[in-house]
Amino acid sequence: xxxxxxxxxxxxxxxxxxxxxxxxxxxxxxxxxxxxxxxxxxxxxxxxxxxxxxxxxxxxxxxxxxxxxxxxxxxxxxxxxxxxxxxxxxxxxxxxxxxxxxxxxxxxxxxxxxxxxxxxxxxxxxxxxxxxxxxxxxxxxxxxxxxxxxxxxxxxxxxxxxxxxxxxxxxxxxxxxxxxxxxxxxxx
Ligand SMILES: [Fe+2]
Ligand SMILES: [Fe+2]
Numbered sequence: 001x002x003x004x005x006x007x008x009x010x011x012x013x014x015x016x017x018x019x020x021x022x023x024x025x026x027x028x029x030x031x032x033x034x035x036x037x038x039x040x041x042x043x044x045x046x047x048x049x050x051x052x053x054x055x056x057x058x059x060x061x062x063x064x065x066x067x068x069x070x071x072x073x074x075x076x077x078x079x080x081x082x083x084x085x086x087x088x089x090x091x092x093x094x095x096x097x098x099x100x101x102x103x104x105x106x107x108x109x110x111x112x113x114x115x116x117x118x119x120x121x122x123x124x125x126x127x128x129x130x131x132x133x134x135x136x137x138x139x140x141x142x143x144x145x146x147x148x149x150x151x152x153x154x155x156x157x158x159x160x161x162x163x164x165x166x167x168x169x170x171x172x173x174x175x176x177x178x179x180x181x182x183x184x185x186x187x188x
Pocket of ligand 1: 024
């Protein structure tokens with residue numbers, strides 16, 4: 001029968017800090033499934049890529065920008081977050097470039113994604129989210145939550161993590177200097 005479809009919640013409101021933390025826990029759970037549930041890797045990969053990209057782009061476009069305007073975070077912190085997203089996105093693109101799903105290459109690609117992911121979410125939670133937690137009032141947290149949810153849902157609907165879309169996003173990051181140019185790190 002058909003592969004099982006993982007459940008990705010789509011909240012429409014919430015506290016921005018809690019919404020982001022909930023997504024990070026979801027990413028960890030999906031990565032665990034991607035590692036262990038070999039038979040469902042195709043659907044898990046598509047689902048994981050969509051939700052991680054929808055989350056990261058919504059953070060960059062709405063959360064980082066708003067926190068920077070409020071001087072809750074510095075431009076340097078926002079840019080560092082964007083660089084980490086770019087590295088994570090490049091690692092997810094490598095997942096798409098695996099033709100076989102039950103291969104050592106796929107396992108290795110999952111391992112690279114896991115490393116980039118755990119590094120980024122630990123750092124984001126300890127810096128940007130902690131600052132947001134301290135600085136934002138209840139209303140600002142709810143306002144940002146709503147905007148974040150809308151952008152995230154749009155990314156999911158557009159399948160922002162699909163291979164062609166992800167390739168454009170990674171290319172844009174390369175042009176923007178967030179990643180080393182293609183070819184330098186891909187000679188394996
Ligand atoms: Fe995040
Ligand atoms: Fe992030």
